[in-house]
Amino acid sequence: MPLGPFIREAAGADSVTVEDGNLLTGGAIQENRALTVIIHGGAFNGTHQMVLRAEATAAIAESRPLDQQFAFLKAAEAGGVTVPKPYWYCGDAGVAGKPFYLMQQIDGEALGIRVTRAGEQPDLAAALGIELARIHRIVPPQPDLDFLGSIVASPALDAISKYRGYLDELPEPHPALEWTLRWLEKHAPSTGETVLCHRDFRTGNYMVNDRKLTGVLDWEFAGWGDPHEDVAWFCARCWRFSAPELEAGGIAARNVFYNAYEHASGRSLDAELIAYWETMAHARWAVIALQQSMRHRSGAETSLELALIGRRLAELEYECLRLTGVMK
Amino acid sequence: MRNRPNAVELLDIAEQTLTSEVAPDMSKRQRYNVALIASAMGIARRELSGGISAWDGELDTLSALYGADPLETPETTLSRLNRTLAADFRAGVYDKEGTEQKAVLNLLCQDVLARMDEDNPRYEKSALPNNGTRCPGS
Numbered sequence: 001m002p003l004g005p006f007i008r009e010a011a012g013a014d015s016v017t018v019e020d021g022n023l024l025t026g027g028a029i030q031e032n033r034a035l036t037v038i039i040h041g042g043a044f045n046g047t048h049q050m051v052l053r054a055e056a057t058a059a060i061a062e063s064r065p066l067d068q069q070f071a072f073l074k075a076a077e078a079g080g081v082t083v084p085k086p087y088w089y090c091g092d093a094g095v096a097g098k099p100f101y102l103m104q105q106i107d108g109e110a111l112g113i114r115v116t117r118a119g120e121q122p123d124l125a126a127a128l129g130i131e132l133a134r135i136h137r138i139v140p141p142q143p144d145l146d147f148l149g150s151i152v153a154s155p156a157l158d159a160i161s162k163y164r165g166y167l168d169e170l171p172e173p174h175p176a177l178e179w180t181l182r183w184l185e186k187h188a189p190s191t192g193e194t195v196l197c198h199r200d201f202r203t204g205n206y207m208v209n210d211r212k213l214t215g216v217l218d219w220e221f222a223g224w225g226d227p228h229e230d231v232a233w234f235c236a237r238c239w240r241f242s243a244p245e246l247e248a249g250g251i252a253a254r255n256v257f258y259n260a261y262e263h264a265s266g267r268s269l270d271a272e273l274i275a276y277w278e279t280m281a282h283a284r285w286a287v288i289a290l291q292q293s294m295r296h297r298s299g300a301e302t303s304l305e306l307a308l309i310g311r312r313l314a315e316l317e318y319e320c321l322r323l324t325g326v327m328k
Numbered sequence: 329m330r331n332r333p334n335a336v337e338l339l340d341i342a343e344q345t346l347t348s349e350v351a352p353d354m355s356k357r358q359r360y361n362v363a364l365i366a367s368a369m370g371i372a373r374r375e376l377s378g379g380i381s382a383w384d385g386e387l388d389t390l391s392a393l394y395g396a397d398p399l400e401t402p403e404t405t406l407s408r409l410n411r412t413l414a415a416d417f418r419a420g421v422y423d424k425e426g427t428e429q430k431a432v433l434n435l436l437c438q439d440v441l442a443r444m445d446e447d448n449p450r451y452e453k454s455a456l457p458n459n460g461t462r463c464p465g466s
Contacts, residue, residue, distance in 0.1 A: 164418065172407070172410075173413070173414035173415075174414060175410055175417055175432075175435075175436060176436045176439070176440055178413075178414040178417035178418045179417045179422070179432075179436060181418070182417050182418060182420060182423070186423065304361070304364045304365065304368060305364060307368070308364060308367060308371075311447040311448070312447070312448070313443070313447075314440055314443035314444040314446075314448065315444055315448050317440045317443075318440050318441070318444055318451070318452070321433075321436060321437055326433045326463075326464065327437055327463065328464075
């Protein structure tokens with residue numbers, strides 16, 4: 001069944017025309033295609049700008065399958081989070097060549113380098129603090145997210161053992177990352193609150209139009225976790241792009257983001273926990289960067305961009321050594 | 329003996345031509361690709377200027393810690409001893425503060441800084457706080 005009839009059936013429409021648009025950039029892991037969908041009849045009558053999101057050729061282990069990403073988008077939408085409206089998921093590879101889902105196409109700029117070049121944006125940082133608080137209001141149990149399974153004993157220790165597993169699959173040893181993971185193991189905090197963590201909530205993964213937030217994107221890493229993990233990920237040095245001095249995502253001072261988050265969530269952030277999870281953030285991104293470069297090295301998906309991600313390792317390890325007190 | 333210009337010199341001039349003469353005439357999307365290509369050439373050029381390690385002291389430090397096998401090539405020794413070091417960190421061998429820990433942490437620190445000089449030499453200048461970064465000393 002081609003795409004048109006699939007949408008017609010899903011939308012309960014009389015007829016559907018699909019005009020193919022461009023392959024959208026941004027998204028090293030996923031493939032995004034812009035479509036214009038003209039629907040006649042039914043609840044979705046009208047012209048819609050949609051994005052078809054499908055899995056790229058070689059996904060990495062951290063990435064969740066599309067049906068789960070779609071479930072996160074639905075849960076986020078229900079929780080009042082600003083996201084592109086999710087339409088339908090299709091697991092039948094016969095329709096578009098591989099499983100996909102359709103969501104609303106939102107306007108704006110997501111590229112981190114461009115967002116941070118626009119200068120200090122405290123209002124945007126505050127809006128993002130409020131969005132994160134909304135995401136963290138989603139707590140277990142959630143029947144629609146039951147694929148997440150039970151809550152782990154310790155999100156930190158669970159992450160460490162997962163990242164060690166990933167390192168073991170790589171051809172070369174990485175002593176600086178092993179040191180960092182050991183440090184994280186010894187300093188692991190006792191388990192606190194458990195909330196839905198986005199796990200990739202950072203500049204580059206939200207859309208901005210006219211300095212205003214239009215959508216939180218890229219839900220493929222979400223899962224139960226400690227709220228400080230998302231806060232730290234957002235502030236980590238590796239996601240400040242061209243404005244490292246603006247510690248909240250390269251767009252504002254930390255306190256602007258923290259205050260908005262605390263006010264909206266009613267939760268007090270713990271500076272020590274943020275520092276801990278910021279160390280984890282660099283270790284995690286380093287492991288993911290190594291996996292990304294392996295997609296190129298293994299021949300699964302040759303790409304200069306993926307190849308160069310492998311050479312980002314040193315700067316991530318530098319942050320790890322700084323945060324674990326090795327560098328003064 | 330090879331002819332000049334050598335590999336490093338060729339990469340250097342190729343990179344300069346690419347960024348200052350080719351890139352300005354290209355579309356936005358192609359300029360992005362040109363920036364990636366120039367970046368890859370720069371890394372290759374800096375790597376070629378060095379030895380088998382980014383930090384010259386890597387092999388000696390590891391050999392002093394674990395002992396070297398004279399029948400091995402330096403490359404094999406480096407790879408083997410780094411694997412031992414990584415496993416030892418994971419096993420908690422270097423948990424305790426002291427001269428051994430200081431020596432391995434100094435190795436990590438020197439090695440990371442040297443690799444940053446090859447891979448992204450501008451990074452440390454923009455990293456915060458960066459003034460007077462110091463390794464623990466050997």
